[in-house]
Amino acid sequence: MKVFIVHAHPERQSLNGALTDIAVDTLTGAGHEVRVSDLYAMRWNPTVAAEDFGPEASSPLDVVHDSGRAYESGALSADIRAEQEKLWWADTVILQFPLWWYTMPAILKGWVDRVFTYGFGYGVGEHNETRYGDRFGEGALQGKRAMLSVTVGGPESHYSDRGINGPIDDLLYPIQHGILYHPGMEVLPPFVLYRTVRMSPEVFADAAEQWKKRLLTLEDTTPVPYRPQNGGDYEIPAARLREGLEGAGRRGFGLHVRG
Amino acid sequence: MKVFIVHAHPERQSLNGALTDIAVDTLTGAGHEVRVSDLYAMRWNPTVAAEDFGPEASSPLDVVHDSGRAYESGALSADIRAEQEKLWWADTVILQFPLWWYTMPAILKGWVDRVFTYGFGYGVGEHNETRYGDRFGEGALQGKRAMLSVTVGGPESHYSDRGINGPIDDLLYPIQHGILYHPGMEVLPPFVLYRTVRMSPEVFADAAEQWKKRLLTLEDTTPVPYRPQNGGDYEIPAARLREGLEGAGRRGFGLHVRG
Numbered sequence: 344m345k346v347f348i349v350h351a352h353p354e355r356q357s358l359n360g361a362l363t364d365i366a367v368d369t370l371t372g373a374g375h376e377v378r379v380s381d382l383y384a385m386r387w388n389p390t391v392a393a394e395d396f397g398p399e400a401s402s403p404l405d406v407v408h409d410s411g412r413a414y415e416s417g418a419l420s421a422d423i424r425a426e427q428e429k430l431w432w433a434d435t436v437i438l439q440f441p442l443w444w445y446t447m448p449a450i451l452k453g454w455v456d457r458v459f460t461y462g463f464g465y466g467v468g469e470h471n472e473t474r475y476g477d478r479f480g481e482g483a484l485q486g487k488r489a490m491l492s493v494t495v496g497g498p499e500s501h502y503s504d505r506g507i508n509g510p511i512d513d514l515l516y517p518i519q520h521g522i523l524y525h526p527g528m529e530v531l532p533p534f535v536l537y538r539t540v541r542m543s544p545e546v547f548a549d550a551a552e553q554w555k556k557r558l559l560t561l562e563d564t565t566p567v568p569y570r571p572q573n574g575g576d577y578e579i580p581a582a583r584l585r586e587g588l589e590g591a592g593r594r595g596f597g598l599h600v601r602g
Numbered sequence: 603m604k605v606f607i608v609h610a611h612p613e614r615q616s617l618n619g620a621l622t623d624i625a626v627d628t629l630t631g632a633g634h635e636v637r638v639s640d641l642y643a644m645r646w647n648p649t650v651a652a653e654d655f656g657p658e659a660s661s662p663l664d665v666v667h668d669s670g671r672a673y674e675s676g677a678l679s680a681d682i683r684a685e686q687e688k689l690w691w692a693d694t695v696i697l698q699f700p701l702w703w704y705t706m707p708a709i710l711k712g713w714v715d716r717v718f719t720y721g722f723g724y725g726v727g728e729h730n731e732t733r734y735g736d737r738f739g740e741g742a743l744q745g746k747r748a749m750l751s752v753t754v755g756g757p758e759s760h761y762s763d764r765g766i767n768g769p770i771d772d773l774l775y776p777i778q779h780g781i782l783y784h785p786g787m788e789v790l791p792p793f794v795l796y797r798t799v800r801m802s803p804e805v806f807a808d809a810a811e812q813w814k815k816r817l818l819t820l821e822d823t824t825p826v827p828y829r830p831q832n833g834g835d836y837e838i839p840a841a842r843l844r845e846g847l848e849g850a851g852r853r854g855f856g857l858h859v860r861g
Contacts, residue, residue: 353649353651353652353665354662354663354664355662356662357662383649383651389648389649389708389709390612390642390648390708391702391707391708391709392612392642403613403614403615403616404612404613404616406612406613407755443715444711444714444715444718444776444780444781445776445780445781446705446711446776447711448650448711448715449648449650449708449709449711449712449714449715450648450649450650450712452703452705452706452708452711453648453708453709453712455703456703456707456708459703479766496666498839498840498841500840500841500842501841501842503842504853504854505842505843505845505857506840506841506842506843507738507831507836507841507842507843507858508780508841509776509779509854509855509858510854513854513855514776516768516772517703517704517705517768517776520768521703521704521767522703522704540666572766577766580757581757581760581765582757582759582760582765582766582767583759583760583762583764583766584764584765584766586764592853594851594853594856595763595768595769595854595855595856596768596772596854597853599766599768
């Protein structure tokens, strides 16, 4: 495999740092190629701005279309092009981050905001009577796989079906489905560790073993069965799930997972 | 009212810019005080780092506890303290932003990550048999109200109950409940505009009227009835909703809204 890890934590000597180190060692030890974007070490700029789009950026700025034109013409700033090139190179993408305010840290959100430009991350393909662009199962990153590795400060019960924060699968849906599946990547079930603010050495050792197992079985892991947008399950262009397709009791985000 | 608007868009001559201008004019015209943090104009730094926490930050960095100590001692960097001061000042907070990748732009996420420190945004109050901290209905910002004003590029059907992106209420739950209700603010129903990539002058004029109405009725608007964490609806410390309290058919995030 060619694995691209995007790592987003301000302290390299942290649980997130340890998980990325384990991933690099385990995967290279198994003969895979690995590249890492350590966003803090790179001093990644998370803020979309006109400077991203080269001298041809319009005024007033039009983020959607300016990013698309700059992507097409090669005028995107060098830091963005470098990240897109790593995504082209990879067959497997891992995002490693702590859950901050129920989603990714700003530095990683800004990696998505800037790298997933129009024409690359979205705005790909035709819109006609049977398809609404190449997205959700199709797109520039089709054929690749992605996985989240997330550390959560609180206890698992708070993220359970009846937990006050909502189910972890729902919290991760906008990332897994909305960001990763959107440009065509298959999404593997996430690796989530809870109660990480007070993790004992014994609990860490067990977590490290679980993580290694996940890494060594990446190629055999079944992706989350999200529904392809253009495969017939949705009315087009409304992009509404057709009646009667959902499993019993499914609602909300869960509708968009088959079975 | 004392209204604090946090504005997050790279182009001042944009729909988001127009909505913030309307808010300032409408509210000041009605005799209210308004302050605006225009994050792009302020060149807001979205990245949590050791420098936020003053010379006493620990090494390795411990974001949770370092932010709490710096908050208590007044050592937080000046830009963070200025935003906290605006939140103390306000009785009403409006976040104005475009939906990028199904959530807020990185610059606004980084405003939350940096400003909502331990001891202020979370980590407030005692943990005992009946309460798990002052949060979700209680906390430092209790008694204030908050509202999202969000522009969405795509059509409303994509964000409907059966829409492929999931219901807009679910997409906004981690912000409304997880970020705003968490430190104690009541959350008003969001103001959401769809299909904003191609908005005609007629549609804009209508949207502007709707927005003015929402602004002029802020004081009379009923908040979303989220369930207080420590009011008896949840098992503590599991923070799981007790069986039988939910309305018919409610699941996932919807469980945490009463009625």
